Amino acid sequence: MAEELQDPVRQEQLNAIFSSMAEGLIAIDNDRKIILMNQAGGILLRTAPQEAIGQDIWVVLLPCLADGRILPDDRLPIERAMTERNIISLDLADDIYLKAKNGRLFPVAMMITPLLTKSGVSGAIILFRDITKEKEVDQAKTEFVSLASHQLKTPLSAINWYSEMMLSEEVGVLNEKQKEYLRQLYESNQRMVGLVNSLLNVSRIDLGTFSIDPEPTKFSEVAESVLAELAPTIKTKNLEVTKSYDAVLPIINADPKLLRIIFQNLLSNAIKYTPASGRIGITLKQEEPNILIQITDSGYGIPASAKNKIFTKLFRAENIRDKEAEGTGLGLYIVRAVVESSGGKIWFDSLEGQGTSFSLTLPLKGMEKRSGAKGLT
Amino acid sequence: MTNEVEQKIKILLAEDDKFLATALGDKLTREGFEVVKVASGQAVVEAIKESHPRLVLLDIIMPQKTGFEVLSEMRLAPALKNIPVIVLSNLGQEADIEKAKSLGARAYLVKSDVDLKTVLETIKNELAKVG
Numbered sequence: 001m002a003e004e005l006q007d008p009v010r011q012e013q014l015n016a017i018f019s020s021m022a023e024g025l026i027a028i029d030n031d032r033k034i035i036l037m038n039q040a041g042g043i044l045l046r047t048a049p050q051e052a053i054g055q056d057i058w059v060v061l062l063p064c065l066a067d068g069r070i071l072p073d074d075r076l077p078i079e080r081a082m083t084e085r086n087i088i089s090l091d092l093a094d095d096i097y098l099k100a101k102n103g104r105l106f107p108v109a110m111m112i113t114p115l116l117t118k119s120g121v122s123g124a125i126i127l128f129r130d131i132t133k134e135k136e137v138d139q140a141k142t143e144f145v146s147l148a149s150h151q152l153k154t155p156l157s158a159i160n161w162y163s164e165m166m167l168s169e170e171v172g173v174l175n176e177k178q179k180e181y182l183r184q185l186y187e188s189n190q191r192m193v194g195l196v197n198s199l200l201n202v203s204r205i206d207l208g209t210f211s212i213d214p215e216p217t218k219f220s221e222v223a224e225s226v227l228a229e230l231a232p233t234i235k236t237k238n239l240e241v242t243k244s245y246d247a248v249l250p251i252i253n254a255d256p257k258l259l260r261i262i263f264q265n266l267l268s269n270a271i272k273y274t275p276a277s278g279r280i281g282i283t284l285k286q287e288e289p290n291i292l293i294q295i296t297d298s299g300y301g302i303p304a305s306a307k308n309k310i311f312t313k314l315f316r317a318e319n320i321r322d323k324e325a326e327g328t329g330l331g332l333y334i335v336r337a338v339v340e341s342s343g344g345k346i347w348f349d350s351l352e353g354q355g356t357s358f359s360l361t362l363p364l365k366g367m368e369k370r371s372g373a374k375g376l377t
Numbered sequence: 378m379t380n381e382v383e384q385k386i387k388i389l390l391a392e393d394d395k396f397l398a399t400a401l402g403d404k405l406t407r408e409g410f411e412v413v414k415v416a417s418g419q420a421v422v423e424a425i426k427e428s429h430p431r432l433v434l435l436d437i438i439m440p441q442k443t444g445f446e447v448l449s450e451m452r453l454a455p456a457l458k459n460i461p462v463i464v465l466s467n468l469g470q471e472a473d474i475e476k477a478k479s480l481g482a483r484a485y486l487v488k489s490d491v492d493l494k495t496v497l498e499t500i501k502n503e504l505a506k507v508g
Contacts, residue, residue, distance in 0.1 A: 153467040157488035158396040164492050165400065170407060193489050211471060 022129070027115060029123040032057045032078075044130055046101040061126065064097045066208075068105055071096065081112035082124050088112040092134050107135045139207070146203040149196045156196065159189045191326070198330040201261070202313065205337040212342065212370040214253040219284050219291060220245050222256055226263040227282070233271050234280075242281040249284055252291060253366030258338045265331035266295040266358050272327065273320055273356070274299030290344070290361035301352040310348070311336045319352060335360075342367040385411040386504065389430035391421045391447070392465070393439045397488070401434065401465075404493050405500075418442025422450050425457055432504060434496075435482070437466035437473065448480035461503045465496065 018025060024041030028034055034057055037049040045052075045060060052060050057078065063071040077096075081088040090096050090110045098108045109131045115123040163186040165171060167179065174182065204210040227234075227241070234241060270280045274297040283294035302310055306317035314329040339346045343363045350356040388405055392398040393416045402412045415424045418439035425433060433451075437444035444464060451457040461483045466473070469487040477485050483506075484499050 150467060153489040154394050154397065157467065158394070158400060160489070161397070161400040161404070161493050164494070165404060196489070213471060 024126075024128045026052075026057070026061060026126045026128075027123060028057045028078075028126070030082075030121065034060060035123065041128070044100065044106070044128070045098065046104070057126075060101075061128075062099050063108075063110075064099050064105060066095060066097055066105075066107075068097070068099065077110065078112055078124055078126065081114055082121055085114050085116075085121060087114075092131060092138055098128070107131045109134075142203045142206045145199055146207070149200045149203065152196050153193070156189060156193050160186070160193070163189065195328060198328055198334065201334050202330055205334065210341075210370075212255045212258065212367050214255050214367045214369055216251045217254045217256045217259060218249070218251055219254075219259065219293070220249060222259045223263050223267075223282060223284065226260060226267055229264075230267055230271055233268075237271065237274070237276045237278075239271060239274060239277070240279045242279065243283075244281065245284045246286050249286060249291070250364060252362070252364060254342070254362065255367055258342065258367070261338055262293070262335050262360070263295075265335045266293075269331060270295050270297035270299065270356070270358075272324055273297065286364070287361070289364055291364055292359065292361050294357060294359045296355065296357040298355040301354055301356055302348070302350040303352045307350070311346075341370070385409060386432075387411045387413060387428060387430045388500070389413045389415065389421070389425055389428060389433045391415045391418070391424075391433065391439065391444070392436045393417060394436075400493070401496070404497070408497060410500075416440075418444065418447055421447045422454070422457070425451070425460065426454075430460065431507070432500060433460055433462045434500070435462050435464050435466075437464060437468050437477070445476060445480060448477060448482060452481050459507075461507055463496075463499055463503060 018036070018038040021038055021040055024044045025036070025038040026034055026041050027036040034052050034055050037047075037052045037060075039049065042049045042052070047060055061078075063077060065071060077088045077090055080086070088111070090108070090112075092107075092109065096108055096110065097105050099105050107130070108128050110126060110128040113125045113127075114121045115125055163182050166174065167182050167186060201210070223245075267280070267282070274280060278298040279296075280298075281294070281296040283292070283296075285292045285294075300319055300323060302317055303319050306315075306319075309315045310317065311332050312329075313333040315333075316327055316329045320327070336346055339360050339362065344361050346358065346360040348356060348358045386409075388410045390398060390401055390405070390412055392401060392414070395416070398414050398416065402414055405412045413424060413428045413430060415421050416439075419441035421433075421435070421439075421442070435444045435447060444466065448462060448464075451460065451462065458481065462481065463484045463486065464477045464482045465486050465488055466477075467488045469490065474485045483503050486496060486499060
């Protein structure tokens, strides 16, 4: 206060800066009480700045999920910024919303900085803005991906069918080289179909429009059928497969399609990222109240620097990009979305050069049905 | 020979993509079927009435009229409702499949996920069911 009195011009300037900012700005003290809020913040939250001062930050600024539920405790970004003394930046990808006093829920981008003074952390500064527009653009992008992927399927089907007819030699005999080239064409096209299906799955996840259709499912059967599909590659690479299934596993009410996506992605990753003559393992185990699924490999491993990003859409770790050209960076993103929306958890341990172990749990009580939307393929 | 021609089973193929229509048409013709091709949803029901096919292969997304609408119309026409329909579409969602089946489709195949061999087997299966 003493300084303020000494320099009213400076104070006037600061006030003008705060109130002219387009972003909302809130400063809090160590007790999480608001010590300052600018005009833009007041407009966004529908709370008069002078009213907000002295109030608990959680009363005024509540980070929510898209459906209006309050963000679970461990993710409260403000607490993280203050305890970790770190700048926390939340954007479109974090999918966080704020609820204004009048109930309006809006998507938000936030930057939270610990307020550092000589004596240490004395609070935090929260800078935020409404990203409804960005969200709309993102939505349009996702819808475009969905539409484009769908359109791509028609010519892909044509390539499939014509190469299939030629390969079966129903219109004439082919020489060995012609057959080999056609087979390459056919297989590349199959890869493209797989990629388009992944893109469609991602757009459904991003749009929140994928359904869950649980039915009584034997997990070991799904695992075995995926393994059977992957058997040719396992054989070519001469990999040793160790299976460890509990002798008695309960039948769980789960969506077999989604379960397939989980096994398919984790097992094909294990195979792809393990050098020839390596080992892969699959475990199914009852661990009340969950079933535990583990997929291990003796492969290239995930570098420490990549561990935070491994589930991020389109991310591929440096060490495997040179070794395996094939891969989209979509698989684990899809798997995590599926596991989490089914009430499960997924994590991993990995040492570069030694191998990786992915673990996930799904509740024994099963997945909850989610309908009126679209399934993953 | 004339006898054989007369005995050919007629299949109506409703598909607006000419590449896919040619592939399917050629395959079915080689397999001994007689194929009637229609490229718009609007024309399907008329064509069925005229050509009396034993089975219909139906796309969903077509100009003017969707496959769903065609199915609904067929169901209302006593002469058409017993002709088996196999939907062949790139819409592969549970909701689409359920909708088509509730409208009377006997089978539902996703184009990008099936080979022609499977399409053919499905056709033969359905024909065997109606005898």
